[in-house]
Amino acid sequence: MSDSDSHATGSPYAPQTAAETAAMLDAVGADDLESLFDVPESVAFDGEFGIDARSERAARREVAGLLGRNADLTEFLGRGHYDHYVPSVVDDLASRSEFLTSYTQYQPEVAQGFLQALFEFQSMLVELTGLGVANCSMYDDATALGEAATLSQRVRSVSGDRILVPEHLREGKRTVLSNYAEGPALTVESYPMTDGVVDVAALADQIGDDTAMVYAESPTVRGVIEERLGVVGDLAHDHEALFCLGSDPIALSLLERPADVGADVVVGDAASLGTGTAYGFGLGMFVTREEYLRQVPGRLVGASEDAADRRAYTLTLQTREQHIRKERATSNICTNQAWVALRTAMHAAWLGPDGLVDLAEDCVTRARDLSDRLDDIVGVKAPIHGRHHFREFLARTDQPASAIVADLASEGFAVHAVEDHLVQVCATETTADATDEFVAAFREVAK
Amino acid sequence: MKYDQARWTDDSDDRYEPLLSEKASETVDTEDSPLPDDLTRDSLSLPDPAEPELARHYTRLSQMNYGVESGPFPLGSCTMKYNPSFTEDVAARADAAIHPDRPDSTVQGTLALCHRLQDYLGRIGGMDAVTLQPPAGAAGEFTGIQIAKAYHQHNGDERSEVVIPDSAHGTNFATAAMAGYEVVELPSGDDGRVDIEALEAAVGDDTAALMLTNPNTLGLFERDIEHVADIVHDAGGLLYYDGANLNALLGRARPGDMGFDVMHYNVHKTFATPHGGGGPGAGPVGVREELAQFLPNPHVRERGGNYEHYEPDNSIGKVHGFYGNWPVLLKTFAYIARLGDEGLRDASAKAVLNANYLAEQIEYEVPFGPFHHEFVASAGEQDAADAAKRMLDYGVHPPTTKWPEIVDEALMTEPTESETKRSLDQLAAAFNAVAGDSDAELADAPSRPAAKRIDQATAARNPRLSWQALDDT
Numbered sequence: 001m002s003d004s005d006s007h008a009t010g011s012p013y014a015p016q017t018a019a020e021t022a023a024m025l026d027a028v029g030a031d032d033l034e035s036l037f038d039v040p041e042s043v044a045f046d047g048e049f050g051i052d053a054r055s056e057r058a059a060r061r062e063v064a065g066l067l068g069r070n071a072d073l074t075e076f077l078g079r080g081h082y083d084h085y086v087p088s089v090v091d092d093l094a095s096r097s098e099f100l101t102s103y104t105q106y107q108p109e110v111a112q113g114f115l116q117a118l119f120e121f122q123s124m125l126v127e128l129t130g131l132g133v134a135n136c137s138m139y140d141d142a143t144a145l146g147e148a149a150t151l152s153q154r155v156r157s158v159s160g161d162r163i164l165v166p167e168h169l170r171e172g173k174r175t176v177l178s179n180y181a182e183g184p185a186l187t188v189e190s191y192p193m194t195d196g197v198v199d200v201a202a203l204a205d206q207i208g209d210d211t212a213m214v215y216a217e218s219p220t221v222r223g224v225i226e227e228r229l230g231v232v233g234d235l236a237h238d239h240e241a242l243f244c245l246g247s248d249p250i251a252l253s254l255l256e257r258p259a260d261v262g263a264d265v266v267v268g269d270a271a272s273l274g275t276g277t278a279y280g281f282g283l284g285m286f287v288t289r290e291e292y293l294r295q296v297p298g299r300l301v302g303a304s305e306d307a308a309d310r311r312a313y314t315l316t317l318q319t320r321e322q323h324i325r326k327e328r329a330t331s332n333i334c335t336n337q338a339w340v341a342l343r344t345a346m347h348a349a350w351l352g353p354d355g356l357v358d359l360a361e362d363c364v365t366r367a368r369d370l371s372d373r374l375d376d377i378v379g380v381k382a383p384i385h386g387r388h389h390f391r392e393f394l395a396r397t398d399q400p401a402s403a404i405v406a407d408l409a410s411e412g413f414a415v416h417a418v419e420d421h422l423v424q425v426c427a428t429e430t431t432a433d434a435t436d437e438f439v440a441a442f443r444e445v446a447k
Numbered sequence: 448m449k450y451d452q453a454r455w456t457d458d459s460d461d462r463y464e465p466l467l468s469e470k471a472s473e474t475v476d477t478e479d480s481p482l483p484d485d486l487t488r489d490s491l492s493l494p495d496p497a498e499p500e501l502a503r504h505y506t507r508l509s510q511m512n513y514g515v516e517s518g519p520f521p522l523g524s525c526t527m528k529y530n531p532s533f534t535e536d537v538a539a540r541a542d543a544a545i546h547p548d549r550p551d552s553t554v555q556g557t558l559a560l561c562h563r564l565q566d567y568l569g570r571i572g573g574m575d576a577v578t579l580q581p582p583a584g585a586a587g588e589f590t591g592i593q594i595a596k597a598y599h600q601h602n603g604d605e606r607s608e609v610v611i612p613d614s615a616h617g618t619n620f621a622t623a624a625m626a627g628y629e630v631v632e633l634p635s636g637d638d639g640r641v642d643i644e645a646l647e648a649a650v651g652d653d654t655a656a657l658m659l660t661n662p663n664t665l666g667l668f669e670r671d672i673e674h675v676a677d678i679v680h681d682a683g684g685l686l687y688y689d690g691a692n693l694n695a696l697l698g699r700a701r702p703g704d705m706g707f708d709v710m711h712y713n714v715h716k717t718f719a720t721p722h723g724g725g726g727p728g729a730g731p732v733g734v735r736e737e738l739a740q741f742l743p744n745p746h747v748r749e750r751g752g753n754y755e756h757y758e759p760d761n762s763i764g765k766v767h768g769f770y771g772n773w774p775v776l777l778k779t780f781a782y783i784a785r786l787g788d789e790g791l792r793d794a795s796a797k798a799v800l801n802a803n804y805l806a807e808q809i810e811y812e813v814p815f816g817p818f819h820h821e822f823v824a825s826a827g828e829q830d831a832a833d834a835a836k837r838m839l840d841y842g843v844h845p846p847t848t849k850w851p852e853i854v855d856e857a858l859m860t861e862p863t864e865s866e867t868k869r870s871l872d873q874l875a876a877a878f879n880a881v882a883g884d885s886d887a888e889l890a891d892a893p894s895r896p897a898a899k900r901i902d903q904a905t906a907a908r909n910p911r912l913s914w915q916a917l918d919d920t
Contacts (some may be wrong), residue, residue: 010793013719014864021797024804024868030851033796036803038817039700049570049698056533065780066563067542069556077546080768089498091504099723101514103525104725106847109896113464113508120467121607123913125584126495133912137726139582142768149627173762175744179484179593182858183627225486251613254477257488261501269768272768276801279557279725282582293910299725304906307578307891307899310463313812316906321851322585322621327630332621335583339723346505349467352495353475364481388482405550411670414549 049248054237073414074434077276078392078426079221080141080269084359085429090274090346093360099342104299104335108314109306115313118301118338121345129250129266129287130259131404135298136271137337141246142173144267145215146180147331149295151265152213152242154295154330156380158223160210163188166198186212195383196394197222200231203403211239213265217246218255222424223367223392224385225255232310238383249285249348250273251390254360262290273351274343276430283340294320297331299338359429362388363391366427371395373439374425384422392426394418397446406446413438452501463897464507467494468914500765511843513899515721519874521805522819523847523859524664526694526716528798531785532721534778544775547769551755558754561747561770561835564780565731571791572690572710573703574733578742580771585690585881587711588658588729590743594734595656595685596626596707600762604683605757606655614665614851616691619658626656635853639665639815646678654684661705662695664851665817666861667801676706685709685738690730693717694863695799695832696821698792702733709734719782719884720775729775745770759805795820797864801871805862808875809880814854821861823854829889831856834881838898839893841877883905 016024021033031038037044055063062256075083094100098113105118106109118136125134138144148161163181165174167190174188182190191206192199197217200283207214214236218226226232229245236243245263247255249270258266271283288296294317322329367389373394374382382395397404401417408415414436416424425437464498477486496504504863513522520527531625537543545554555627564810565577575672580585592609599606609623614634623630636642640663648655657679661669669675679686688710702710714720715728743766745756786794798820807814811824824846826834827862835845846860858878862871881889893899911917 011790014797020868028803036799037699043705045701049788051787054784059784063469066560067556071553075546096509097516098512100721101516103722104723108900108901110513113512118482126913139879140768172768172845277544277546279773302906303911304902306901312898312901314901324616326617326620327624329621332625334585335726335728337727338725353493399586
């Protein structure tokens, strides 16, 4: 027997037998399957895609062969996408088919499990941020930032179309924001950073009454922990602009509560918990003040009661959404990242508050320890900003950054090239075992 | 002690699963941190279950949830088909877990796979170039409309309107508005299809695009599609294909051949990705040659046997922070490779057969036709939402209700190719039982699932969206 299965022709996942197909065709009064297609001759496709069917085994072998062409590197990479250890229990529980193969919870009575899990996800974000309303996911941090920008225009009492963002912003995030900003005619401007943090004086000069939103990140894309977020928040509020803070759930478990620094919206990527690296696969986090509830984009799960007076959960305030409000919806988002949110909630619960705080503290000490070790190398200065860091930091190298990156790659390590002589390095528990070898390799390539 | 069997088998009250916060919650203070006090929060209060408790919690939650592997799930326009386990295995490969910022030369395998999938999707849609970046169908729509906008701007042609049939997915309207366009809603004709006269009246110099689903949400093929394309193109507009219903056409007709200029593929519908309770999906966008210069940055191309990211000349920029929902794309690739030409054609044929067979078996009135992958029945005198709740009592997931609005008390039903005749008969029996049930029985439904009828009005009037907002915890 070959490795093909009993459904040797056609889709192996269309399970009707030939006899059933015949009976069904008979029931609908059709001669054959082709006659069911109401497609005019002039647009009918009678060609081939030229795609050969493979057995499961052959398809798996093909993917393995392709991915085998990737270099085997230990990645000291971050800049918005992080690798943290995900416990096996998350993979196991999230793979249960009742979760994995369900749909958006339009019939809440048979979706209580997922709704409760999403309610718990929302609750965890509310605790982490101190803000009252979290939606149950956006695509990633960049799209969440885009949605925050459009929200700022909707809720602001006076008109204004400028969105101010830090000059140290990942380019990918900035261009996504620009796409979101185009429809509502918002303009995106950068404000300067000095020594890795917001240049508050420059921001004060730049902000005006036509500023709809000020965005800042902590940790920044360079891993720097911002020390004056409260001042940034005050500046924004002095001009009736929204203060949007970018962060992630691990950092939020340790750093100042966003509510305490005046954040009106918190966005970021929550996939740092529950997902590991997956080529940029994300989970957009969106949390805001209760007063903006009816302008929030995306899905919201609320608590209610069923006919037997038991607590029950349901999607709520759907009149904000595209399937009800159509062109007056707060966002076009429909399919979101629900299953990724489930994984994040599971991972957070597995860690518990102690585990989360420990992990966050670990992100501070690992970055500090590794930058200290790199700083000892001749030809390397690290970190370049004399500040507190989270997970990652910049190093200045005498050698060109492109040469450092290429030489490290040939030694089996990946780091970011940021500028001509600046590389960025990220350390988490997943790179811990390789740190000594990495430092040794860095010493060689930095000469 | 006598074992109280009734207590352990009576499921009327026991299905409630306490919140994690009710099981265990601990507050930690964060004073001993490696950071100064003024940079850290004072405390954090989150649930702290042990792993066995966690496992039971989520297992219990899963038991209170209905998926495709639980039973028939004929949610119209959502294409809830079976997803093979092997695609999950492929996406979970350890060597698929790579960071997006690696140099191209170190990710040749990943780029080759992306390139092969771009090529496959292009062939399936009849499109010249495909980007994998949009992370969902609606994100694909947004990408496509931004491309259309860039195209017109590139030509110095400012256009302000997007035309959309009243039967279209709500995302189309929201997307056009989000991109800054005014929406012109097109009323459907008496046969449920595009009304050519109404289209001619709606389209003009301001038309940037017509967004169309074909077959449409009533399951009807737009037979006049070439005429529609001519009208839009003659006015200088572009034709946008909403790929949500592509499962109905695989190998029988291609959007590119029908005159569409830009389209998105809901790969989680047409191919395979479990919907995961509402995502992740992915919404690759295909365009014809002339529009390829506007595709999102970066795009993947092959040069001399090597693969590389590059920026198309007049790229709209990015629509996702990195490269989109990569694991979903990996599953899509594996699924297409598994099925090949013949499998894709067969899946489509069986999806269409199943829809027609089910439509034939149910006693509710089903207007219009002939159908492709889905049909919209009318619950008639019954309230469609109540009928749906009652279907839950017969052990199947109900169809989409009250939409599209052109059918009264709509029950929009899409069985997909995954159902056998036996399960379709089970579905039909559920429909027909509900059709014969009284209004009182409908109003009281459901009684079998984990929750009885949920009070949605109170949830909206008094929003409690986190455990912090619950006064009874």
